[in-house]
Amino acid sequence: xxxxEHMAHAVKRIKDLSGAAISDSDGIIVEEYHKDASIDMxxxxxxxxxxxxxxxxxxxxxHSGIVHEMSIVADKMNLIIRKIAPGYNLIFAxxxxxSLGKGRFYAGIIAEDLMEDLGL
Numbered sequence: 001x002x003x004x005e006h007m008a009h010a011v012k013r014i015k016d017l018s019g020a021a022i023s024d025s026d027g028i029i030v031e032e033y034h035k036d037a038s039i040d041m042x043x044x045x046x047x048x049x050x051x052x053x054x055x056x057x058x059x060x061x062x063h064s065g066i067v068h069e070m071s072i073v074a075d076k077m078n079l080i081i082r083k084i085a086p087g088y089n090l091i092f093a094x095x096x097x098x099s100l101g102k103g104r105f106y107a108g109i110i111a112e113d114l115m116e117d118l119g120l
């Protein structure tokens with residue numbers, strides 16, 4: 001299944017999923033999906049990507065292990081960042097907090113599927 005097919009499936013199940021992307025560790029989008037064209041996934045990935053890198057380094061420094069997921073809850077936008085494979089992350093952009101649990105659940109499933117489907 002392609003990334004676009006995964007996202008078309010997810011958007012039917014996750015309320016307020018506005019956009020999604022696969023990014024690399026440098027904050028570059030590999031592939032993206034838009035339900036809401038006003039969401040700038042490239043900007044979100046570029047600005048929030050360094051937080052992932054810092055969390056990853058903190059996990060190593062504190063001996064807490066590999067960081068698999070982060071959630072960022074803000075006034076107008078919520079993000080779920082899920083590791084797909086070393087160097088690649090899945091990012092969900094959501095409009096409300098209501099579906100964060102469901103978004104986290106599907107991000108985990110889709111991340112595993114993408115690892116297999118895309119050979120990451």
